[in-house]
Amino acid sequence: MGLAIVTGGSRGLGGALCDLYREQGWRVVEFSRSAPHPFSVELDLSDVRKVTEVFTREFESLAGLDVSEVVAVSNASLLGPVGPVERSTPEDIIGHLHANVVSAILFARAFAGAFQDHTCPKTFVNISSGAASRGLAGWSLYCASKAALENYVRAVALEQEDRPHPIRAISVNPGVMDTVMQEEVRTSRPEDFPEVERYDRLHREGQLAAPSTTASRVVELVESRPRPGEVYSAQ
Numbered sequence: 001m002g003l004a005i006v007t008g009g010s011r012g013l014g015g016a017l018c019d020l021y022r023e024q025g026w027r028v029v030e031f032s033r034s035a036p037h038p039f040s041v042e043l044d045l046s047d048v049r050k051v052t053e054v055f056t057r058e059f060e061s062l063a064g065l066d067v068s069e070v071v072a073v074s075n076a077s078l079l080g081p082v083g084p085v086e087r088s089t090p091e092d093i094i095g096h097l098h099a100n101v102v103s104a105i106l107f108a109r110a111f112a113g114a115f116q117d118h119t120c121p122k123t124f125v126n127i128s129s130g131a132a133s134r135g136l137a138g139w140s141l142y143c144a145s146k147a148a149l150e151n152y153v154r155a156v157a158l159e160q161e162d163r164p165h166p167i168r169a170i171s172v173n174p175g176v177m178d179t180v181m182q183e184e185v186r187t188s189r190p191e192d193f194p195e196v197e198r199y200d201r202l203h204r205e206g207q208l209a210a211p212s213t214t215a216s217r218v219v220e221l222v223e224s225r226p227r228p229g230e231v232y233s234a235q
């Protein structure tokens, strides 16, 4: 039995990944605030104290399963606060970095802690964005958090090289998808996000991918045993 552990599996790309792995007969666990599925664990990733407690408990129990392959997808992400830096509050900044960076790193740590010695194929997937390598006005925190995680994955991939049973750590840029996050992008005010018109046009022209299509590409990529540390496109 395969095991997929996904953050932000309540909807969007994470939801589609959960659906796909379940269709393939995998056991699936997802972490989100709304936790709508029987396989959901309710968790707010901006509450790092709770995150540490819940990941410790859940990963301890998952590590005892007899699995043939395990995939951990760090997918949950906040876009906002959107707008110029001087307008975001310290609380918004801390909440964003806790959810997008600190909790993603705690997730990777819990995964490695639980599964490092397992001999089956193991993959850690960081769902990234084009914003990791390009600055976008109004998205400074999102750009910073995506860039941080891509380089974290490169470092982890190097650490894993000489492990007897390495975890394959990769990043994937999913490209633009028709999700709640894109709705949030489109409803931004131009003074907060000057590129809003471009994203509105992509939506009008039907250029946003269905999350299920992108999820299939991510699953295929994992199956292809990609080179650790790389950033792949799922577009």
Ligand SMILES: NC(=O)c1ccc[n+]([C@@H]2O[C@H](COP(=O)([O-])OP(=O)(O)OC[C@H]3O[C@@H](n4cnc5c(N)ncnc54)[C@H](OP(=O)(O)O)[C@@H]3O)[C@@H](O)[C@H]2O)c1
Residues within 6 Å of the ligand: 007, 008, 009, 010, 011, 012, 013, 014, 015, 031, 032, 033, 034, 035, 043, 044, 045, 046, 074, 075, 076, 077, 078, 099, 127, 128, 129, 130, 173, 174, 175, 176, 177, 178, 179, 180, 181, 182, 211
């Ligand atoms: N959509 C795009 O065009 C696009 C483009 C490039 C990259 N991406 C990346 O793709 C990934 C998936 O995005 P998406 O478009 O599918 O987003 P989405 O539809 O907004 O879904 C985000 C998921 O993250 C969860 N989440 C958000 N904040 C959370 C928190 N504080 N604690 C726990 N869970 C939280 C949400 O669940 P709850 O609300 O239930 O907590 C939801 O399941 C993200 O990493 C995003 O940056 C998306």
